[in-house]
Amino acid sequence: MIDNGELMEAALERFPEGLALLGRDGAVAFWNRAAENITGFPSIDVRSRDTPWALEPLLHRADRDAVDEVRLLSRPARYGLIHVQHRSGNALPLMTRSVILRDALGARIGFAVIFHPADHIDTLPHGERSEESDLESAQEEMKEQAQAAYEDFVEQGTPLGLLWITVDQAHELRKGCGATAWETMIAGIERTLAHGLRPSEELGRWGDDEFLILSHEPTDAALAAHAQMLAGLARTSDFRWWGDRFSLTVSIGAARAMKSESLAQLLERAQSAMLASVHAGGNHITLAPERQPCSPS
Numbered sequence: 001m002i003d004n005g006e007l008m009e010a011a012l013e014r015f016p017e018g019l020a021l022l023g024r025d026g027a028v029a030f031w032n033r034a035a036e037n038i039t040g041f042p043s044i045d046v047r048s049r050d051t052p053w054a055l056e057p058l059l060h061r062a063d064r065d066a067v068d069e070v071r072l073l074s075r076p077a078r079y080g081l082i083h084v085q086h087r088s089g090n091a092l093p094l095m096t097r098s099v100i101l102r103d104a105l106g107a108r109i110g111f112a113v114i115f116h117p118a119d120h121i122d123t124l125p126h127g128e129r130s131e132e133s134d135l136e137s138a139q140e141e142m143k144e145q146a147q148a149a150y151e152d153f154v155e156q157g158t159p160l161g162l163l164w165i166t167v168d169q170a171h172e173l174r175k176g177c178g179a180t181a182w183e184t185m186i187a188g189i190e191r192t193l194a195h196g197l198r199p200s201e202e203l204g205r206w207g208d209d210e211f212l213i214l215s216h217e218p219t220d221a222a223l224a225a226h227a228q229m230l231a232g233l234a235r236t237s238d239f240r241w242w243g244d245r246f247s248l249t250v251s252i253g254a255a256r257a258m259k260s261e262s263l264a265q266l267l268e269r270a271q272s273a274m275l276a277s278v279h280a281g282g283n284h285i286t287l288a289p290e291r292q293p294c295s296p297s
Contacts, residue, residue, distance in 0.1 A: 018094075020046070020059060020113040021101070028059065029110070038094070038117060040087030054085035058096060059113065093118035125267045127166070127207015135205055142204035142212055149202075149214045150263040160257040161223040162266060163213040163230065164274040165193070168249045168282035170209035181241045189237055189248065196233045198226075210274075220256055220287055227252045227285045235283070251277035255288035 009030070012019060018035035020028055028051070031043040041052055051059050086092040096115040103109050124143055129135050146162075153160040167189055174182035186209065193211060194203055206212035213230075217223040234250040253273025257266050273288035280286070 018113075018115040020115075021110060022059065022113065023110045024108065026051075026060070035115075038115070039084065039092065052087075054087070056084075057082045058084050058094060058115065124264050125271050126212075127164075127205075127210030130208055135208065138205040139207075142202070142206060145202050145204065146212070146214060146267075147263060150257065150266070153257050154259075159216045159218045160266075161215040161217050162253075162255050162257075162270040163211075163215060163223070163227050164206065164253040164255075164267075164270040165211040165213065165230070165250050166207075166274055166278065167209045167234075168251055168278070169246060173246060177241055177244075184241070185239050185246070185248070188239060189234060189250070192233050192237045193230055196230045212270075217256075220254075223254050223256055224285060224287045227254045227287075231283070231285060249283035251280075251282050252285045253277055253288060254285065258290060 012021075012030065013033050015032055016034060018038045019030070019032040020035055021030035023029050028046050031041075031046045035046075036042050039055065039058075041055065045052060046055070082094055082096055084092050084094060094115045095118050096113060099112045099114070100108055101110045101112055124146070126139055126143070129139070149158070149160050152158040167186065170182060170186070173185055190203070190205070190211065193213070197203055197213070198215065200216055202214040204212055215223060215226060217226055231250055231252055234248060237248045239246045239248055251274055253270045253276065255266055255270040255273060261269075269288040273286040276286040277284035
């Protein structure tokens with residue numbers, strides 16, 4: 001006769017993502033093979049013992065972050081980024097989600113924590129960044145804001161639009177006047193764009209010469225009109241350097257989120273629209289077409 005418990009444990013051992021099952025007291029009752037491979041901690045070091053301090057961010061936040069399985073079935077899985085320490089001592093970014101476990105009567109009996117290395121998720125496209133630039137922290141901050149806005153779009157239906165903006169004259173100015181003039185110009189454009197933001201919008205650097213705006217305009221037409229207004233503001237930027245005056249323009253790609261795409265795909269559409277504006281000669285707005293679903297072969 002088949003032992004159902006052994007059968008279930010064998011199946012969970014083969015689960016491709018890291019999986020930890022915790023009781024109501026927070027003690028780890030199950031730690032699968034993938035969890036061992038990802039973190040370097042064997043099951044014997046984790047189960048029914050004090051949690052290794054390196055794994056505390058992963059296991060001690062389960063109660064706070066857990067969602068009911070009903071929500072998990074009705075909405076796309078929501079992962080959050082955390083950082084733990086591998087048993088070897090190396091930093092280990094993980095994408096995790098926690099699920100409440102209930103018995104047949106609906107009583108809470110524990111939690112399941114599911115995780116995988118962060119480099120297994122879609123890479124979000126961003127603007128070019130030269131080796132000497134110090135944009136990594138700005139890009140990471142904007143990436144976190146974009147991910148949060150995308151989750152609000154998926155879970156609550158909050159409209160989400162992206163404006164990917166590049167300064168048309170940036171390369172020429174940097175080549176002709178140097179890095180200091182270029183940095184001063186970029187800072188001035190950022191201040192100008194900030195004056196045109198809606199109260200709920202976010203603006204951040206997305207590359208050496210590029211910006212990303214998270215918008216909540218409800219329609220394509222409203223998003224395109226907002227982009228036109230921002231482009232007009234940019235044209236009013238009167239940049240002067242050692243007596244020389246430079247007229248500045250921007251190229252903008254606009255895209256509104258669709259239910260059928262990931263955040264990475266949304267960014268790809270906005271980037272493609274921005275490049276289309278550049279190829280049109282600059283000082284241009286392009287609204288990205290909707291992503292077409294794949295046809296079965």
